[in-house]
Amino acid sequence: MGRIPCCEKDSVKRGQWTPEEDNKLASYIAQHGTRNWRLIPKNAGLQRCGKSCRLRWTNYLRPDLKHGEFSEAEEQTIMRLHAVLGNRWSIIAAQLPGRTDNDVKNYWNTKLKKKLSGMGIDPVTHKPFSHLMAEIATALPPPHVAHLAEAALGCFKDEMLHLLTKKRVDFQLQRSNAPPGTSTSTCLTTKSDGKEDTVEKIRLGLSRAILEPDTLPLSKPWEPMGAPAAKFIGSCSGFPSSASEFQYAHSGFGNEGDDGSPWNTSMCTGSTCTAGDQQGRLDGIIEEENGEESKGEKDLGSGSSIFNSDCVLWDLPADDLMNPIM
DNA sequence: AAACCATCCAACCGCCCAAAT
DNA sequence: AATTTGGGCGGTTGGATGGTT
Numbered sequence: 025m026g027r028i029p030c031c032e033k034d035s036v037k038r039g040q041w042t043p044e045e046d047n048k049l050a051s052y053i054a055q056h057g058t059r060n061w062r063l064i065p066k067n068a069g070l071q072r073c074g075k076s077c078r079l080r081w082t083n084y085l086r087p088d089l090k091h092g093e094f095s096e097a098e099e100q101t102i103m104r105l106h107a108v109l110g111n112r113w114s115i116i117a118a119q120l121p122g123r124t125d126n127d128v129k130n131y132w133n134t135k136l137k138k139k140l141s142g143m144g145i146d147p148v149t150h151k152p153f154s155h156l157m158a159e160i161a162t163a164l165p166p167p168h169v170a171h172l173a174e175a176a177l178g179c180f181k182d183e184m185l186h187l188l189t190k191k192r193v194d195f196q197l198q199r200s201n202a203p204p205g206t207s208t209s210t211c212l213t214t215k216s217d218g219k220e221d222t223v224e225k226i227r228l229g230l231s232r233a234i235l236e237p238d239t240l241p242l243s244k245p246w247e248p249m250g251a252p253a254a255k256f257i258g259s260c261s262g263f264p265s266s267a268s269e270f271q272y273a274h275s276g277f278g279n280e281g282d283d284g285s286p287w288n289t290s291m292c293t294g295s296t297c298t299a300g301d302q303q304g305r306l307d308g309i310i311e312e313e314n315g316e317e318s319k320g321e322k323d324l325g326s327g328s329s330i331f332n333s334d335c336v337l338w339d340l341p342a343d344d345l346m347n348p349i350m
Numbered sequence: 351a352a353a354c355c356a357t358c359c360a361a362c363c364g365c366c367c368a369a370a371t
Numbered sequence: 372a373a374t375t376t377g378g379g380c381g382g383t384t385g386g387a388t389g390g391t392t
Contacts (some may be wrong), residue, residue: 074378114381129381130358353392354392355392357388362383362385363392364380369376369378370375
């Protein structure tokens, strides 16, 4: 009954691959292809599980893989697709020739997630943190809004301070290398003063977001530069000004005749997209998500979608937000 | 120079679904 | 029809490396 086991779990080698193992696997696949992963390690003379061989091949040895840095264009593609698809790495990777899902996932986790957070944008929803806060605030009675603001400060203060003070130190280093006479007025605060300053700015930004929710676009977080979202971020002193320069704005979303929605942006325009079936899946998913988005807009319009009974925010139950971690 | 810390990323883990038996 | 595996996928881990204290 069933199939025979893929390998003897006890007798297989694990951990880093050696160059000899890579050579054996690559030359075997060059000759025989990748039809049966269970037989490949055995026939290639490798003490490895078939699954391990498959991963090594697909993530590292395949000759069509790129191994260098991600380009600016690739980075923009990942950001745009992630905003639509979430963590569906294989589909995102299919739009980036030579990149694997593992590559894209690693790049997202190590670089892009932090980059977005540092810009005041939630990497899960791709909305500005201030926008999220204001959405929630509109659904809460005033006393709860105050608790929410405190909770948010508790959640983000440390990370923001880390990012901002680190940047400040970098600026100071640059300043020490700058030629004499260079203006340095924007970075002359001391480190401790800077922290106090930053906390105050975050506090002001959140207050403004909560007190002036009407200035926020509730249904189009994808607005290009000059549209309400970017305008709001730019006017919000609590977050890094670089947030207003968020790349969505000049990566195809703000084209003439475009309403700024990512749905209007070709996900694969002029690309060397090779995975036809994945593209089909992508189209289907985009249509599906598009439908969801419409529903979401309706819900937002009624002001009730954010705090549904089982709603969680940043992996915290809504109740936890009432208990600041400060 | 050594200890500590942060970052990167290859590799593994566990789950799911379709296919094989 | 029931059971088991192969392959695909996303999440997580841990070793290597480089920078900082």
